[in-house]
Amino acid sequence: MANRTLELRSAVPELSRNSRIGRQDGPARLVVSEMTGLSVVSIAARKGQSGSLQGAVKKLFKIELPNTPRRVEAGGVAFLWAGPDQWIAITDMAVHPDFDRELVAKLGKFASFTDQGDARTLIRVSGPASREVIATGVPLDLHPRAFQPDDVALTHASHIAVTIWQIDEEPTFVFAVARGFARSFWHWLSDSGSVHGIEVSPGT
Amino acid sequence: MRITCPHCGNRSLDEFIYLGDATVQRPDPARPDALAAFVDYVYQRENPVGRHRELWYHNAGCHAWLVVTRDVRTHEIFGVEPAKEVSLSEKTTGAAR
Known part of the structure; x- marks a missing residue:
C-alpha cells in the first residue's frame, strides 16, 4: 500500500497568508497570527492520582503543575x-513529535493524555487594540489589575468556548479554540477588529 | 446574577447551566420501598422560598458541577462548593440518605 501522509491544514485559511483587514490608514492596531507547529496534549489526572502526577511532573519537567488558572x-x-485536575501541555512539535505518547510512557500511571494537536486551533492576538477588541466578545475583565501574563481563563468568546491566556505585557493573548469553531471565532475577531485595522501574519 | 466559581473566580450567569435541587439524594435501590423512594427522588421537588441549595454546572468554564447556596428571592449567594467535595464528604460522614 502506498505510504500516505496527512497534510497539515489550517482550520482558518484566512490566517495562512499576510493581509491587512479593515481600516487601512496608520499602523494596524490588532495583530493576529495562528500558532502552528505545536504539540498540544490534554491531561486528566486519574481518580486520586492528582498528587502523584504533580510529583512526577515536578521531577520530570522541574515544574509545579498549577492548581489555579x-x-x-x-x-x-x-x-x-x-x-x-486537568491541564493542557504545549510544546514544539519539531522537538516532541509524539508528545502524547511520550507523556503516556512517562506518566501514564497517573493520568490520561490525549493529543489535541489537530483538535485545537491556537490564535495569537496582540497590538494596542487587543483588549478593546477582545472585550467585545469575552465576558472577563482583562485589565492588567485583573489579568496578567501567565493568567489563564476558561470562558467563551462570542459564545464559542475558548481557553485564553496572556503571554506578555504588550499585551499578547492566545486563544485555544476547538478546530471546528475556529473559523466562527475568526469571523467574530475580524469583524470586531476591522475598525482598528488588523494585520494578519502567517503562523509561527 | 454572578456566581463565584471556586476554580475560575467570579463569572457571569451565562457561563452556567442550572440543574436543580442539590439536596435530593439517590435512594438505595436495594431498599424494600425503592420504587416509591425513586419516584420521590425523580419527580418530587420542594419549591422553597429563601435559602436553597442547588446544582449548577460551569458549562463555559471549568466544567465542574457546583453546589450553590442561594436565596431564590434575592439571588444573594451564600456559598459555592465543588459538588465533588460535597459528595465525597457526604460519603465519608454518611450524611443524609
Whole structure:
C-alpha cells in the first residue's frame, strides 16, 4: 500500500497568508497570527492520582503543575490549568513529535493524555487594540489589575468556548479554540477588529 | 446574577447551566420501598422560598458541577462548593440518605 501522509491544514485559511483587514490608514492596531507547529496534549489526572502526577511532573519537567488558572513553562514545555485536575501541555512539535505518547510512557500511571494537536486551533492576538477588541466578545475583565501574563481563563468568546491566556505585557493573548469553531471565532475577531485595522501574519 | 466559581473566580450567569435541587439524594435501590423512594427522588421537588441549595454546572468554564447556596428571592449567594467535595464528604460522614 502506498505510504500516505496527512497534510497539515489550517482550520482558518484566512490566517495562512499576510493581509491587512479593515481600516487601512496608520499602523494596524490588532495583530493576529495562528500558532502552528505545536504539540498540544490534554491531561486528566486519574481518580486520586492528582498528587502523584504533580510529583512526577515536578521531577520530570522541574515544574509545579498549577492548581489555579495559571500557565507555567520550563524547558520549552508549557502547562496550562484546564479545570480541576486537568491541564493542557504545549510544546514544539519539531522537538516532541509524539508528545502524547511520550507523556503516556512517562506518566501514564497517573493520568490520561490525549493529543489535541489537530483538535485545537491556537490564535495569537496582540497590538494596542487587543483588549478593546477582545472585550467585545469575552465576558472577563482583562485589565492588567485583573489579568496578567501567565493568567489563564476558561470562558467563551462570542459564545464559542475558548481557553485564553496572556503571554506578555504588550499585551499578547492566545486563544485555544476547538478546530471546528475556529473559523466562527475568526469571523467574530475580524469583524470586531476591522475598525482598528488588523494585520494578519502567517503562523509561527 | 454572578456566581463565584471556586476554580475560575467570579463569572457571569451565562457561563452556567442550572440543574436543580442539590439536596435530593439517590435512594438505595436495594431498599424494600425503592420504587416509591425513586419516584420521590425523580419527580418530587420542594419549591422553597429563601435559602436553597442547588446544582449548577460551569458549562463555559471549568466544567465542574457546583453546589450553590442561594436565596431564590434575592439571588444573594451564600456559598459555592465543588459538588465533588460535597459528595465525597457526604460519603465519608454518611450524611443524609
